[in-house]
Amino acid sequence: MAEASFEGRLERMFAETPAMRDADLFTLQVVDKLDRGWTARRLLIGVMGAAGGVIGSAQILGSGVIGHIQALSAQSNAYLLQHVSQAIPQGLLPAGVALNGQVIWMAAALAVVAAGLGLARGIREI
Amino acid sequence: MTSGPVLASAHDLELVALAATGGRPAFGELVRRHGSSVRGLMRRMGADHAMADDLAQDAFLAAFEQIGDFRGEGTFQAWVKRIAARLYVKRWRREARADLMAEQAGEESDTPAGAGEGGAVSRIDLDEALQGLAPAERICVSLCYGAGLSHAEAAAALNAPLGTVKSHVKRGLDKLRRRLSPDGDGGQQRQVHG
Numbered sequence: 001m002a003e004a005s006f007e008g009r010l011e012r013m014f015a016e017t018p019a020m021r022d023a024d025l026f027t028l029q030v031v032d033k034l035d036r037g038w039t040a041r042r043l044l045i046g047v048m049g050a051a052g053g054v055i056g057s058a059q060i061l062g063s064g065v066i067g068h069i070q071a072l073s074a075q076s077n078a079y080l081l082q083h084v085s086q087a088i089p090q091g092l093l094p095a096g097v098a099l100n101g102q103v104i105w106m107a108a109a110l111a112v113v114a115a116g117l118g119l120a121r122g123i124r125e126i
Numbered sequence: 127m128t129s130g131p132v133l134a135s136a137h138d139l140e141l142v143a144l145a146a147t148g149g150r151p152a153f154g155e156l157v158r159r160h161g162s163s164v165r166g167l168m169r170r171m172g173a174d175h176a177m178a179d180d181l182a183q184d185a186f187l188a189a190f191e192q193i194g195d196f197r198g199e200g201t202f203q204a205w206v207k208r209i210a211a212r213l214y215v216k217r218w219r220r221e222a223r224a225d226l227m228a229e230q231a232g233e234e235s236d237t238p239a240g241a242g243e244g245g246a247v248s249r250i251d252l253d254e255a256l257q258g259l260a261p262a263e264r265i266c267v268s269l270c271y272g273a274g275l276s277h278a279e280a281a282a283a284l285n286a287p288l289g290t291v292k293s294h295v296k297r298g299l300d301k302l303r304r305r306l307s308p309d310g311d312g313g314q315q316r317q318v319h320g
Contacts, residue, residue, distance in 0.1 A: 006303055007271065013252040013306075014272040017166030026161045026179060030186045031154040037187070038150070 077101025138202045146193045153193075157186050160203040164210045170256050171214050171268040181217065185210035204274050211273035215283045218265065255305040263298035266291050 020026065060066075077100070084104055133141065133155040144152035164185055168178035189196075189206045196205055256264050269280040281291040 003299075006299070009306075010252075010267075010271045010299070010302065014167070014170070014268070015163075017163040020162040020165060023158065023162050026165065026182070027154055027158040029179075030157045030161070030183050031150060033183060033187060034150050034153065034190060 073101070077104075080104050139198050142193060142196055142198070142202055145190065150190075153186075153190050156202060160206060161186070163203055164206050167207050167268065167272045168210060168214055170253060170264075170272055171211065172218075172261055172264055173214060177217075181210055181213050185213055188213070200274070207273045208275065211269055211275065212283050215265065215269070219285065251306060252302075255302050258305055259298050259301055260294075263294045263301070266294035267298035267302065270295055 080101055081104075133144075133152055136144075136152070136155070138156065138159070141149075141152040141156050145156065161182065164182040165178050168181050169175065173181060185206055188209050192209075196202065256268070259267065265284070266280055269275045269283065270277060275283065277291050277295065278288055280295075281288040284291060
């Protein structure tokens, strides 16, 4: 009983630490180190991102992927025109707008943006 | 951005939540609140003032990195103290003083660390009493009663057998009990030091 009582007293004594005179200075030093760490980390991430971007771009350009994309785009435009133009009712498109690959891609992009806005609004409501 | 007065009145757990989202001002408030306690523990474990501050800073930086791991099961202060205590033990072991665990068991310390150094608003008798313990006893007692580690956790941190840690704790407690009793050594020391 006396043992437990002494141990409790000892824990309380350990917990009673007086405030140090230079507590504010210590806090500043820790916060300063944190800030420096974050700045260094941000710089490192930025430099690595830029280097990765340059290397990635060089690889993409060097592999001739642009030509592949252009070829695929032309094929998909032809496919979309062939199939989508049959599915869209006459008179749905505004006057003067001809149905081509660009219009379809633009409509798809607008649909994605609208879906994103709707999702963001829904999350905010929740 | 949350302002200073708001942070000053916020609960520790609210500050932890803010710090977990990268809020450094909130974490700064936690450091302001608990910095002295963590530094005090380091000094009581045997670190000199510069080393205590160095370790306490490292502990807070580590706490910020790991703040997502803090589940609020104990207090934030206790959590940081455990981190700091483990850092102290690591450094103590690295400086090849771990062999003191065996060699100086039961011996009284002749050269108390930090004796006579100021810096605190008031002195607490425990500081003087701890200086009379052997380094291993002091560390074991501080780990268990200051940092809240169990005997097994202290043994793991020190990489020492559980029985050895228990022996050091027991001897340390016996000495502290004598020194902190009203008619013990501590009483005489208090008279000497005024």
